[in-house]
Amino acid sequence: MKKIVCIVLALILLLALTACGSSSKKDDASLTLTAGKLAVSAEIGYPPMEYFDADGSTPIGFDVEMMTEIAKRMGLELDLIDTAWDGIFAGLDSNKYDMVMSSCSITPSRQENYLMSKPYVQNAIELLVPVDSDITGIDSVSGKKVAVQGETTSHDYLRDNDTGCEIMDYDKVINCFDELKLGRVDAVLTDSVVAAYYLGDELDNYKVVWVNSEAEPIGITFRKGNTALCEAVEKVLDEMFADGTAAKIAAKYFGDSAGVEGIR
Amino acid sequence: MDVLQKMLSWLPQLLDGARITILMTITATCAGVILGTFLALGKISRNVVISKLCSAYIFFFRGTPLLMQLYFLYYAVPMFLPALTINSRFLAAFIAYGLNSGAYCAELIRAAIQSIDPGQSEAARALGLTYGQTMRLLIIPQSIRRLVPPVGNEFIMMLKDVSLVSIISLGDLTKVTRSINSSAATPLVYIPSMIIYLIITAFFTFVFNRVESHMAKKE
Numbered sequence: 005m006k007k008i009v010c011i012v013l014a015l016i017l018l019l020a021l022t023a024c025g026s027s028s029k030k031d032d033a034s035l036t037l038t039a040g041k042l043a044v045s046a047e048i049g050y051p052p053m054e055y056f057d058a059d060g061s062t063p064i065g066f067d068v069e070m071m072t073e074i075a076k077r078m079g080l081e082l083d084l085i086d087t088a089w090d091g092i093f094a095g096l097d098s099n100k101y102d103m104v105m106s107s108c109s110i111t112p113s114r115q116e117n118y119l120m121s122k123p124y125v126q127n128a129i130e131l132l133v134p135v136d137s138d139i140t141g142i143d144s145v146s147g148k149k150v151a152v153q154g155e156t157t158s159h160d161y162l163r164d165n166d167t168g169c170e171i172m173d174y175d176k177v178i179n180c181f182d183e184l185k186l187g188r189v190d191a192v193l194t195d196s197v198v199a200a201y202y203l204g205d206e207l208d209n210y211k212v213v214w215v216n217s218e219a220e221p222i223g224i225t226f227r228k229g230n231t232a233l234c235e236a237v238e239k240v241l242d243e244m245f246a247d248g249t250a251a252k253i254a255a256k257y258f259g260d261s262a263g264v265e266g267i268r
Numbered sequence: 269m270d271v272l273q274k275m276l277s278w279l280p281q282l283l284d285g286a287r288i289t290i291l292m293t294i295t296a297t298c299a300g301v302i303l304g305t306f307l308a309l310g311k312i313s314r315n316v317v318i319s320k321l322c323s324a325y326i327f328f329f330r331g332t333p334l335l336m337q338l339y340f341l342y343y344a345v346p347m348f349l350p351a352l353t354i355n356s357r358f359l360a361a362f363i364a365y366g367l368n369s370g371a372y373c374a375e376l377i378r379a380a381i382q383s384i385d386p387g388q389s390e391a392a393r394a395l396g397l398t399y400g401q402t403m404r405l406l407i408i409p410q411s412i413r414r415l416v417p418p419v420g421n422e423f424i425m426m427l428k429d430v431s432l433v434s435i436i437s438l439g440d441l442t443k444v445t446r447s448i449n450s451s452a453a454t455p456l457v458y459i460p461s462m463i464i465y466l467i468i469t470a471f472f473t474f475v476f477n478r479v480e481s482h483m484a485k486k487e
Contacts, residue, residue: 014466090446094455117453151437155450163451172437173447179343179435186346188355 035078035233036102042080043101044071047089049176052201052257053107066197066257070124071105073249077240090155090175093118096227103233107195109157109220119228121238123221124250126263129158130199131214132184132192139191141214145169148190151180157220158193184210195220197263221267242268275460278448282457285444286464288358292440293427295362300369300426301419307374308381309403322374329371335432338364342436357438361430369426376418380411413483420476424469441465 036042046054046067054065063084075082085101096104096118109127110120131150133139139148146168152158154173162171172189174180181202183189192199196215203210226234244250245268251261310322329337341364346353354360384407392402431442439447445461 090450094449154447174437175435179437182343182347186343186353188353 035236036080037099038083040081041083042071042075042078042103043083043085044075045085045087045092045095045101045104046071046106047092048084048086049178050107050198053197066125066253067105067107069253069256070244070250073244073253074237074240077243078236088175089153093225096225099227102226102230103237104225107197107222108225109195110223111157111160111220114225117228119226119230119234121224121226121234121241123223123267124241124245124264125197125222125254126219126267127222128196128219129161129193129216130196130212132194132199132203132210133190133213134184134187135209135211137190137211137213139213142167142216145191149188151183151189151192153177153180153194156195158195161216162193197222197258200258271456274452274454274456278452278457278460281444281448282441282461282464285439285441286468288433288439289427289430289441290468292358292361292365292430292433293423296365296369296430297373297419297423297426299362299366300373300422301377303366303370304373304375304377307370308377311374311378312381326371326374329368330375334364334368334429335435337368338432339435357433357436361433361436361438365426365429368429369422372422373419376415376422377411380414380418381407383414384410413486416476416480416483420473420480423472423476427465427468427472 034040046063048054048056048063048065048068050065052065054063054067056062057064063086068084071084072082083101087095087101087106089106092104092106093114095101107127108114108120110123114120131139131142131145139145142165148169149172150162150167150169151172151174152162154175156177159171159173162169169191172180172183174183177194177198180189180192180194184192191213199212203212224234224237226237241250245264250264254261254264307322307326310318311326313319313322338361342354342357342360354363388406389402392406393399397405430440433440434443434446437443441461441464445457448457449455
């Protein structure tokens with residue numbers, strides 16, 4: 005009897021906790037959650053978009069340099085928050101940061117729930133396999149193990165399309181490549197920007213056998229209704245594209261600036 | 269009502285995850301107890317080499333995070349020593365959890381053995397029993413009784429440690445919950461999931477309490 009009372013009390017506590025909504029307030033005069041600061045969330049561990057330098061603590065990458073420049077031009081201090089990808093949008097909902105700039109592909113479902121900027125870099129999902137693999141495209145992965153990063157558009161693609169493969173999802177994209185290297189999975193489905201980076205010095209070992217015809221350009225994600233901040237950021241982005249800053253950063257991380265040309 | 273219906277629709281997936289969680293907890297804790305017994309006996313052994321080896325093992329596995337041990341076993345070891353590649357996710361996690369639990373159980377078992385009045389083994393030796401006989405017939409049976417509560421505790425800790433397996437793409441209850449959370453875009457799923465954890469914990473607490481009182485009767 006005592007135990008039942010205990011369990012019931014525990015459940016009540018649980019429900020009571022969930023009933024307490026978050027109530028962080030936004031300073032109305034400021035564009036951002038904290039005046040003078042631009043809080044940006046990224047899952048750092050996604051080269052060449054956002055990753056740590058060789059020292060393991062300095063965030064670098066295309067997104068990182070882009071956001072640094074955005075914050076600088078807006079006269080704000082950049083506060084980069086490293087967040088797990090799984091849950092990154094939930095943090096936006098609960099006012100943990102102003103925006104997510106972490107290689108977010110623009111998709112209809114994300115646009116439905118969030119405010120997304122115009123694209124700032126081109127991207128599509130690609131299927132990567134070992135050079136000697138018999139997989140020739142997304143049609144021939146039936147019965148094979150395909151690694152994806154959890155809750156990414158690659159993961160969505162496999163869930164939404166009947167490819168017949170076994171989906172293996174990981175927290176970090178690096179684990180997908182580890183698994184491919186160890187031969188535990190047969191293919192990796194990932195963003196072309198990332199695939200190109202990993203293929204960089206592994207061209208002899210891996211090849212891309214399929215690229216989704218549906219492009220998934222990358223944009224910045226804001227809370228729904230936060231148009232003021234979105235517009236301010238878009239303006240700065242336009243400037244950065246007009247004066248060649250974006251192309252310069254792209255060339256630094258992608259080797260060329262093709263990914264950002266003509267995207268805006 | 270809508271909310272309840274949603275929660276019910278997630279139940280099959282959650283229960284499938286719970287199956288892995290329970291299976292892993294039981295098998296790994298059993299492995300831990302068996303391994304721990306040998307480690308404990310090794311640690312209190314008078315053979316210095318064995319004693320030091322067991323101490324080092326316990327020190328290592330208690331001194332590094334379980335998450336890292338799992339990562340190391342699954343991702344790093346195969347890179348250095350391809351022969352030791354474990355391709356089954358469940359097996360890899362089982363080995364990591366078993367090795368880790370072994371270290372913790374060793375300390376529990378050592379404490380239980382040493383809690384038996386040394387006068388008893390002195391008396392047994394005086395009566396002509398060998399060290400092995402003393403341990404097997406006298407000390408271990410009594411230690412087991414004292415071991416039930418701490419092992420029950422270890423079991424419940426393990427139940428929650430198993431949630432780390434998501435890093436190797438093994439679908440335990442926590443991983444399934446997180447997947448539903450992101451695909452259904454609602455954190456509501458944490459509620460039924462936590463309730464399932466509580467039910468599992470309540471069930472095993474009950475089992476361990478029964479075992480404990482059963483043993484107390486025998487005393």
